[in-house]
Amino acid sequence: MKKLVSWSLFLIVVVGFIAPKPQPTYVSMSKEKLRDKIKGGWAGQVIGCTFGGPTEFQFNGTMINDYQKIPWYDGYIKHSMMSSPSLYDDLYMDLTFVDVFEKHGLDAPVEAHAKAYANSEYRLWHANQVGRYNILHGLKAPESGHWLNNPHADDIDFQIEADFSGLMAPGMPNTAAKIGDGIGHIMNYGDGWYGGVYVGAMYSLAFVSKDINYVVKEALKTIPAQSTFYQCINDVIGWHAKYPNDWKKTWFEVQRKWADEAGCPMGVYSAYDIDAKINAAYIVIGLLYGNGDFTKTMEISTRCGQDSDCNPSSAAGILGTMIGYDQISSYWKLGLKEAEDVDFRYTTMSLNDVYDIGLKHALQMIERNGGKVSDKDVTLAVQKPQAVRLEQGFTGHFPVSVKPIQKELTNEYSFEVDGIGFVLRGNAEPVKVDIANDKANVHVFDAELYIDDKLVEKAKLPTSFRLRRHELFWKYQLPKGKHAVRVKVLNPDPGYVVRMVSLITYDNKPHAHPE
Structure with a gap:
């Protein structure tokens, strides 16, 4: 029996060793067509961002009804870029990483990306801001994005800035995921990272397929099926099949099943939802029901x-990548030409610049990954999507209460937590805020967190908006039960204040009313 087992194992090893690896499918196109698709991807982002700008987080937990007109006019794009530069965080965040690749090569270390992003002049929110704070205070990726260190780890941040990874990797969703792995973990983890992996994969596959249903479904293979992100998007695909002509029915199904927020402190017990998976569901609803x-x-x-x-x-x-720049309706390109030479705020890069740089990087990635580049044509070695590793944040943590505080932390403040975790929301700021000159708002509070009379953390609380700590304190995975919590400020200053807004408590299961 032992000999039989040994021979069986030997045969498995030998067959596994000599079995040929699955060969990629090859897709050829002209360089001009590749460029047109890259242009379509970048221009599509700008058009979509401009179009949706006025409604951003104005409709939370509700849809925008058909009778509510969303404006569009010639010159709107340039006007928005000049007057509302922060609207384009989708773009200037992408371009931060594109610029690092351009300056340091395609093997640029994650540390270079983290340094460029953390030291940038633009304002950030949510997972991006926590990641920036963590990097600036010595916590490197991937710990900077981990949910134990980042209450916003499941937020949308990497999802909105991962477009570059797919545009750099035409037909190569696994390569796109690899490009975005280290960068995505600067600010996100779990579902937050998966949002970027999925979006990057859809961009990548949009180069080689004109079937939006295929792109949506095939890209999902990059996400582990055990994850809640996968389950949410898979539900959307299923509901689209069930209600193929009514996107609003699918919207209601998403709202019913997936709208509860556990991570982002601003979204707990609130209609506000910046979670990656539900916003990715809205991307997919648009793609599937838009049908090209x-x-x-x-x-x-x-x-x-x-x-x-x-x-x-x-x-x-994604759709712009699929159909190409030239096939985007002239209506949606109204005024685009005059905006294509405008540098995005906080960058030295315009759309015309990134069209060229994007093509350059894509050609390099094609050659690196089994494809071919000639004078006029390219051949893509199209990859079969493979799931990235499984990681899930906030497991076993359920928000059970949100209590308002609305007090200033002048010296110290004590409270009790009954559960396994908490987030103390608040902010440090000048008494008189100088919005125009954030560098004038400079003071750094030294603060301490005690749990059950033990010092568990010393933290810096900068009053600069750009450098701020997004939440005052948080702690997860506490032993279940009651905990005495105390926070202290060691260096109060009459010109600055620490405001405590609310306390969120987590337990290991949802709390139900007694019978």
């Missing part, structure tokens, strides 16, 4: 609400 129509795709993704500039930006970017 640029206008319908943008309209639907926008009208789903919540992050209604980022979602149509991703949807329009």
Whole structure:
């Protein structure tokens, strides 16, 4: 019996060793067509972001009704870029990483990306801001994005800035995931990272397929089926099959099953939802029900609400990659030409610049990954999507209460937590805020966190908005039970204040009313 087992193992090893690896499918196209698709991807993002800008987080937990007109006019894109530069965080965040690749090569270390992003002049929110704070205070990726260190780890941040990874990797979703792995974990983890993996994969596959249903379904193979992100998007695909002509029915199903927020402190017990998976669901609703129509795709993704500039930006970017720049309706390119030479705020890069740089990087990635590049044509070695590793944040943590505080932390403040974790929301700021000159708002509070009379953390609380700590304190995975918590400020200053807003408590299961 032992000999039989040994021979069986030997044969498995030998067969596994000599069995040929699955060969990629090869797709050829002209360099000009590749460039047109890359241009379509970047231009689509700008168009979608501009279109959805006025409604961003104005419709939370509700859709934007059909009778509510969303404006569009000639010159709107340039006007928005000049007057509302922060609207384009989708773009200038992408371009931060593109610029690092351009300056340091395609093997640029994650540390270079983290340094460029953390030291940038633009304002950030949510997972991006926590990641920036963590990097600036010595916590490196991937710990900077891990949910134990980042209450916003499941937020949309990497999802809205992962477009570059797919545009760099035409037909290569696994390569796109690899490009985005280290970068995505600067600010996200789990579902937050998966949002970027999925969006990057859809961009990548949009180069080699004109079937939006195929792109949506095939890209999902990059996400572990055990994850809640996969389950949410898979539900959307199923509901689209069940209600093929009514996107609003699918929207209601998403709202019913997936709208509860556990991570982002701003979204707990609130209609506000910046979670990656539900906003990715809105991207997919737009793509599936838009069915290749640029206008319908943008309209639907926008009208789903919540992050209604980022979602149509991703949807329009993916579809723009699929159909190419030249096939985007002239209506949606009104005024685009005059905006293509305008540098995005906080960067030295315009759309025309990134069209060229994007093509350059894509050609390099094609050659690196089994494809071929000639004078006029390219051959893509198309990859079969493979699931990335499984990781899930906030497991076993259920928000059970949100209590308002609305007090200033002048010296110390004590409270009790009954559960396994908490987030103390609040902010440090000048008494008189100088919005125009954030560098004038400079003071750094030294603060301490005690749990059950033990010092568990010393933290810096900068009053600069750009450098701020997004939440004052948080702690997860506490032993279940009651805990005495105390926070202290060691260096109060009459010109600055620490405001405590609310306390969120987590337990290991939802709390139900007694019978």
